[in-house]
Amino acid sequence: MPHPETPPTSTVAGAPARPKRLLTQNRELRAIGVWNWTLPAWAGRLPDGRAYNTSPSAGICRTVCYARHGTYTWPQVRAKHQANLAFVLDDLPGWEHAMTAELGARRFRGAWVRIHDSGDFFSDAYTLAWLRIIRARPEVAFYAYTKEISRFRTLIEPDPPDNFLWVYSYGGTQDTSLDPAVDRVADVFPDEDAISEAGWHSQEASDLLAVLGPRLVGIPANRIPHYLKRLAGRTFRSWQAEVDAERAARRGHLRLLPGGQGTAPVGSPSVADRPDEAAA
Numbered sequence: 001m002p003h004p005e006t007p008p009t010s011t012v013a014g015a016p017a018r019p020k021r022l023l024t025q026n027r028e029l030r031a032i033g034v035w036n037w038t039l040p041a042w043a044g045r046l047p048d049g050r051a052y053n054t055s056p057s058a059g060i061c062r063t064v065c066y067a068r069h070g071t072y073t074w075p076q077v078r079a080k081h082q083a084n085l086a087f088v089l090d091d092l093p094g095w096e097h098a099m100t101a102e103l104g105a106r107r108f109r110g111a112w113v114r115i116h117d118s119g120d121f122f123s124d125a126y127t128l129a130w131l132r133i134i135r136a137r138p139e140v141a142f143y144a145y146t147k148e149i150s151r152f153r154t155l156i157e158p159d160p161p162d163n164f165l166w167v168y169s170y171g172g173t174q175d176t177s178l179d180p181a182v183d184r185v186a187d188v189f190p191d192e193d194a195i196s197e198a199g200w201h202s203q204e205a206s207d208l209l210a211v212l213g214p215r216l217v218g219i220p221a222n223r224i225p226h227y228l229k230r231l232a233g234r235t236f237r238s239w240q241a242e243v244d245a246e247r248a249a250r251r252g253h254l255r256l257l258p259g260g261q262g263t264a265p266v267g268s269p270s271v272a273d274r275p276d277e278a279a280a
C-alpha cells in the first residue's frame with residue numbers, strides 16, 4: 001500500500017531523536033479508520049552503527065520487500081522508521097509508556113491500529129510490550145500481519161486480547177508450521193486473477209479484510225516490474241516452498257544445478273540465501 005508519513009524526525013549528533021508522534025496515517029488508511037506503526041524493513045544499521053533485523057523470520061519476502069523500495073528508501077522516511085526502532089531498542093519501557101499514552105487520545109477511540117507497515121514482532125520482549133499496550137487500550141482495535149509464528153504460538157495464541165486480530169503471512173522461514181485449515185493465513189499472488197482462480201479472497205479493497213474478511217487472504221503483488229519478474233508467476237507460499245525444498249536437498253549433501261551441469265558443494269548458497277544480491 002502507499003506509504004503514510006508524518007514529517008521526518010530530526011537527529012541529534014547522529015542519534016535519531018524520539019519521534020513526537022508514533023502513529024501515522026495516510027489518505028488511504030484514513031478512509032478506513034486505520035493508524036499505522038512502522039519499523040524499518042528487515043535488516044540494516046542505525047546511524048550509530050548498530051545492526052538490526054526487524055524481520056527475523058523473513059524468507060523469500062525480503063527479496064521482493066515492498067518496504068525496501070520506492071518512498072520507503074527516501075532518507076527522511078528511512079530516518080523516521082529508524083527513529084521508531086531506536087526508541088524501542090534504547091528504551092522499551094519508555095516507548096511502551098509513550099505508545100500507551102498516545103493511544104489514549106480521543107482520535108483513537110474506535111479506531112484500528114495496524115502494527116507494522118513493515119518490520120515484525122522481532123523479539124519476545126517487544127511482543128510482550130505490545131501485548132500490554134493492547135490490553136491497556138481496549139477501546140482501540142489492533143491488527144497485524146506476521147511471520148513470527150512460533151512466537152505467536154507461545155506468547156499470543158494461548159490468551160489473545162479481544163481487541164487484537166492477526167493474520168500469518170506466507171513467505172517466511174516458518175511457513176511449514178502454518179495450517180491454512182486452522183490458521184488465518186495470507187499469501188501474495190501475482191495479480192487479482194490469480195487470487196480468484198485459487199479461490200482465495202483479495203484484501204485489495206480494504207486492508208482490514210486481512211483480518212475481518214473471509215479466510216485465505218490473497219494479496220496482489222506490488223506492481224514493481226523487477227519484483228514481479230522475480231516472483232515469476234508464483235505465490236510467496238509456493239516460492240518459499242521451492243526454496244525450502246532446495247535447502248533440504250542441499251542438506252542431503254547434493255544439489256542439482258540448472259541444466260544438469262552437475263552438483264554443487266555442500267553449503268553452496270542459492271540466490272534465495274543471498275537476498276541482497278538477488279535484490280540488487
Ligand code: SF4
Pocket residue numbers: 041042054055058059061062064065066067117118119120147
Ligand atoms: S517481513 Fe515484511 S517488512 Fe520484513 S522483509 Fe518480509 S516483506 Fe519486508
